[in-house]
Amino acid sequence: MSELPALPVTFRPGRTRAVLLTAATSIFVVVSAVALLLERLSPGERISFVLTAALLSGVVLMLARPKVVADENGITVVNFASTRRLGWPEIVQVNLRVGDPWVFLDLSDGTSQPAIGIQPGIAKEQAIADARTLRALVEARSGHDPETSRS
Missing domain, CATH: 1.20.5 (Single alpha-helices involved in coiled-coils or other helix-helix interfaces)
Known part of the structure; x- marks a missing residue:
């Protein structure tokens, strides 16, 4: 990118x-x-x-509510019925694998957070581009090395 x-x-x-x-x-x-x-x-x-x-x-x-908003301090994940604020250091990895219905965020506490605002349903190419952009933002701001995080 x-x-x-x-x-x-x-x-x-x-x-x-x-x-x-x-x-x-x-x-x-x-x-x-x-x-x-x-x-x-x-x-x-x-x-x-x-x-x-x-x-x-x-x-x-x-x-129609889901979205992911990235700002200087982290991201806000708005899903169907919930909203969660995450700081950049909390996000270890951004994943959008083949067959996934939306992006999943691997978190530093060992859990995973769905980010339904990025979903490949109708616009697969846009979702892939958005996931790559979010991944690049996380890598640039979180301080996590993606290669060591994938163990």
């Missing part, structure tokens, strides 16, 4: 996110329109339809 990006930098699955945001909007609009167009529904049933549409859209929006 020739040059590291300026920090802060955000990694997220752009195409997947666009599809999910479109789906959430479509679900809400279609179900709400059905509620308003069905003449036999009572006001309570119409409200129930709209609330159900909002709930379904909210679930889809949660799926």
Whole structure:
């Protein structure tokens, strides 16, 4: 990699996110329109339809939430229902192996943290490039030698 990006930098699955945001909007609009167009529904049933549409859209929006934000002090991993802040020294290795659904971060405490914000689903090449960039940032800022970390 020739040059590291300026920090802060955000990694997220752009195409997947666009599809999910479109789906959430479509679900809400279609179900709400059905509620308003069905003449036999009572006001309570119409409200129930709209609330159900909002709930379904909210679930889809949660799926669009993942991202990884790198800044001067470390990274913030935002997954579907959780957020975790990691300092650069805590990250030993960035992994995106063939068949992995997303990037995994090997941590200095011996655990692994999924980073769902970098996923090869729809845009495999972009995910690979993002994983390489994050790996280069970790290697440059953490002080870990990747060759000795792979034991």
